[in-house]
Amino acid sequence: MGATVIELTESKKQIQHIGQVFNAQRAAFRKNPMPSATERLENLKRLKRALLSNQERLLEAIDQDFSCRSRDETRIAEIMPSVQGINYAMKHLDGWMKPSKRHVSVLFQPASNQVFYQPKGVVGIIVPWNYPLFLAIGPLVAALAAGNRAMIKMSEFTPHTSALVHDILSATFPEDLVSVILGEADVAADFSGRAFDHLLFTGSTSVGRIVMRAAAENLTPVTLELGGKSPALVSADVPMADAAQRIAFGKAFNAGQTCVAPDYVLCPADRLQSFVDEFRSQFSTMYPSLRDNDDYTAIINERQYDRLRGYLDDARDKGAEIIEINPAGENLSDGTRKIPLTLVLNTTPDMKLMQDEIFGPILPVVSYDSLDDAIHYINERPRPLALYYFGYDKGLQQHVTESTHSGGMCINDALMHVAQDDLPFGGIGDSGMGHYHGKEGFLTFSHARSIFTKQRFNSGKYVYAPHGTAMHKLVYKLFIR
Template sequence: MKAALSVLGTKARLSFEPKGVCLIIAPWNYPFNLSFGPLVSALAAGNSVIIKPSELTPHTASLIGSIIREAFSVDLVTVVEGDAAVSQELLTLPFDHIFFTGSPRVGKLVMEAAAKTLASVTLELGGKSPTIIGPTANLKKAARNIVWGKFSNNGQTCIAPDHVFVHRSIAHDFHKIIMEEVTRVYGKDFEAQKKSPDYCRIVNDQHLNRLYELIGDAKSKGAKILQGGEIDALDRFVAPTIISKVTPEMDISREEIFGPLLPIIEYDDIDHVIKQINDNAKPLALYIFSEDKEFAQDIVGRTSSGSVGINLSVVQFLHPNLPFGGVNNSGIGSAHGFYGFQAFSHEKPILLDRFSITHLLFPPYTGKVKRLISMTVRYLS
């Protein structure tokens, strides 16, 4: 590293050292990816790891345990299965770093536990990631990207478009185009969508009931179901659902949806949309669809989010050389590639003296030394 004038004559470098014993708490929505992704970063940085997979996906958790036991010695990587009580017990242990993916509510509990031992944390959380469609947007491209990003994994994706703001001048056309895209991808009706090999199910009855209540609350307060809305409780199936006439007092406007329900909100003034975004917690992602570069850049400059996708959705997660993470309520720290390695490392600065003259400024502060200090301050300023 290049030396500043104030430390002329020294040589500096950074040494990346492992943080130590790390805990990875993985979520249920992408249990394999979000166990092994952080594990690669942790091992690359030289750490040992305990993985706690989600109890809501027990078959995947069992598979993860089998792979880890076959591939690693128990003192390097260990999988601990169990329910929330097991996670709570693990969080009492003095880990050097904790990597958690999940909800902001649980993220606060993880951070509180980490504070007791001053463990560092990486928190990948969530929030209501907004999508803005400007008046110049390519509506077919926007619909294609939103349908894929929203309904993949049945909407159970932390960076899925949560809700869509569409300019009133193009709202009617967008409604038509996005419904056609849903039909093209997943089928023309309830039965066809249930048979689609490309459409997932809700993870458990608790989340199914939560989505059922969101639909019911929205309808009771005046929302209109443009498409979908059907539920098969036995199959834990929720149809891809497009909702219009959504208002702020509806639960669907306040809660992270985390399911295949897409509210569409019409707007006239982009300033109002930006204010609404900024009045809420900072989201994990923000998506903008527009052919007007200045329009998109203005929104980027006046909002804060973990990441931004322009004329695409979710794909930023796949970029190997970009950091992935949130900001404040949507997360702390980053993952992926070098940034994941960095998260699990302590960056230790090392400074080596070669021909430094800083000793000339040491006490006793004689007149000569004071004059030299004064000259140095004037020169450096």
């Protein structure tokens, strides 16, 4: 009972703190509604210095939260893209901030049109547990580049990382510029209900709907980075070693706990066994052992571990063939929270792993007879966050690209579109809305303000009332045709 009272009290403190910080950031933004390029660059430089000087602490914290998180995966997927994103923003910020000139019709001359990019104000960022550093820093870089103030709600499922990010950013920025909020689900609910000038949420589709409903009460614009079942489509003629190697990388990275991980494979029926054999070989080369291999990441917590095991039990009970790839034949069932990468064949639509985003090292393989059958299979399901096509025929690459929808796409690779600084990242339909990264991040957190400017001469007076004059008739004759 005492622990519950303490927890509730802590939540109330955090909720009260959210209100105080929100008001302080609002007031600070009113005093400085258009930070200069120099100010923004300095903020980005401070953020970069903070990340570089705390690399080892961040590696350790994320490793603790997962119980085993590959430090190289953290460097590759969290620290490196965060730093590179800052570098890219600093290099291009001056160009992004310049007002863009737009055409003025002769009807309105003499005048000028421009789009002026203003900061939106105070933005909220809700961070998931799977990439707790990059999915906090990436949006923060965009928010700071656009001149905003930011509040970041870290995940309660990564307590070590969340506390460290709080400490690092608190020591780097004043609270009325950047603030990190900790706390449980009730704190997150309060956070998403605040009247932010923009709210970016990364997480599951089900929670995304809740966040969007809360934001709607304040007419807060939202960017939702969700997930879904991202397919990997293997063509009839791609060298199987190439496809299997790249799919194995994309699925095994972070033990499949990636929103853009290949969720299932579509494979030609006559190449199914070839895929299984080659995939086993490629995965075993990358991960010859699992139990004490620091390269192979564990599942984040018992809740997620049990969920994934439940998917496998459900599929097995419904007749699926389960192919567990455990190269060293190790016992992983005694608390390691590691699950071997597992292929699942002979799936049926009623299996849970064919209905929900898997978010773990389980990979269903679905056979198809023709490429158009595979495309139809993709299109009759909710639009995924990513689509991966493996095949070197450029005509077929174009056919798949034009015939499907997804948030992003890789041709002959997996995951890597997310790491491109100059490509927008975002979902469509059930996989999200809006996008960020690079210039699109700057635009997401900016208001594109249209400005029409006239000086002394006013050509518009020729269409003022009273109507029906010769000038009116001339204007209509010239411009209504």
